[in-house]
Amino acid sequence: MSPLAESIVCVECGGTAYLLTRFPPDDPPMPGDVVAYRCAECVDRFDIVVEEADLEEE
Secondary structure (H helix, E strand, O other): OOOOOOEEEOOOOOOEEEEOOOOOOOOOOOOOOEEEEEEOOOOOEEEEEOOHHHHOOO
16 A cells, blocks of 8 residues: 555635546655645645655654
């Protein structure tokens, strides 16, 4: 399972944006990768660069 958040708060409307990008188990996300989220309410897409802090387990 990816350590990336499955959903984030949409910066445009405050709705929920869901992770579109998936990674196979043998090729996890790395810093510098770009992932996409799409808001279920306003349908905006957000491309986010993965940072080291995004991959740290809480």
